[in-house]
Amino acid sequence: MVRFSRVALAYPDPRGRGGTEVLRDISFTLGEGSFTWILGPSGAGKTSVLRLMQAALRPTQGEVELLGIPLSGARRRDLPPLRRRIGVVHQEFRLLAHLSAWDNIALPLRLAGTAESTVRNDVAELLDWMGLAGKEERRPAELSGGEQQRLTIARAVVTRPALLVADEPTSELDARQARRTLALLAEMNRQGTIVVVATHSEDLPARHPARMLALEGGRLVSDG
Numbered sequence: 001m002v003r004f005s006r007v008a009l010a011y012p013d014p015r016g017r018g019g020t021e022v023l024r025d026i027s028f029t030l031g032e033g034s035f036t037w038i039l040g041p042s043g044a045g046k047t048s049v050l051r052l053m054q055a056a057l058r059p060t061q062g063e064v065e066l067l068g069i070p071l072s073g074a075r076r077r078d079l080p081p082l083r084r085r086i087g088v089v090h091q092e093f094r095l096l097a098h099l100s101a102w103d104n105i106a107l108p109l110r111l112a113g114t115a116e117s118t119v120r121n122d123v124a125e126l127l128d129w130m131g132l133a134g135k136e137e138r139r140p141a142e143l144s145g146g147e148q149q150r151l152t153i154a155r156a157v158v159t160r161p162a163l164l165v166a167d168e169p170t171s172e173l174d175a176r177q178a179r180r181t182l183a184l185l186a187e188m189n190r191q192g193t194i195v196v197v198a199t200h201s202e203d204l205p206a207r208h209p210a211r212m213l214a215l216e217g218g219r220l221v222s223d224g
């Protein structure tokens with residue numbers, strides 16, 4: 001479960017003081033097995049909500065509870081194991097430049113101590129699904145923007161996380177690849193992953209109707 005209770009967030013200003021609030025009074029609960037779209041125009045606060053959902057930030061006010069862990073009470077050492085249960089598709093990819101496509105996808109499994117035979121199977125299956133077969137040895141810089149985005153998605157889902165948080169995961173993809181990505185997210189959700197996808201476009205939600213949380217100016221303006 002993911003629960004936001006009266007959450008506010010301010011990024012510190014460059015002098016280290018509390019800056020202006022970018023999220024205000026946000027409350028919602030995402031249950032087990034849920035699929036949720038986060039909608040809103042550029043600057044509405046979607047990425048900021050997703051950063052809280054990755055335990056990358058703590059709220060300035062209110063409480064965020066992720067997979068049973070309230071962030072306010074979490075100690076520093078509680079955060080890495082929590083983050084390992086959360087798959088993240090970053091808007092800016094954040095692939096490791098010195099690793100091949102294969103090793104980028106394999107890394108989260110290896111960090112989790114997965115047997116190498118399982119790593120081989122799971123990475124090969126995802127490379128194939130994401131249309132990256134044949135590009136295993138390429139480094140991220142040798143891939144197109146769309147290929148890098150598909151690699152990022154494969155890396156986020158390979159551990160079958162309890163929570164998957166994706167920020168504009170199809171922004172670089174053509175229509176067919178976007179459909180395949182959506183099918184993958186829907187299948188993960190059917191298998192029990194809580195899926196949260198932020199997008200400014202209404203095309204994707206139209207293809208996979210689910211709960212929509214709409215943000216505007218840092219506030220939750222509709223939930224339905």
Ligand SMILES: Nc1ncnc2c1ncn2[C@@H]1O[C@H](COP(=O)(O)OP(=O)(O)OP(=O)(O)O)[C@@H](O)[C@H]1O
Pocket residue numbers: 011012022040041042043044045046047048049200
């Ligand atoms: N690290 C940061 N430091 C200061 N302000 C930030 C930071 N990141 C985001 N903001 C501000 O917070 C507000 C919300 O930004 P956020 O990135 O969450 O919006 P968004 O809805 O994801 O936008 P986009 O669709 O353009 O990615 C914006 O006003 C932005 O300028």
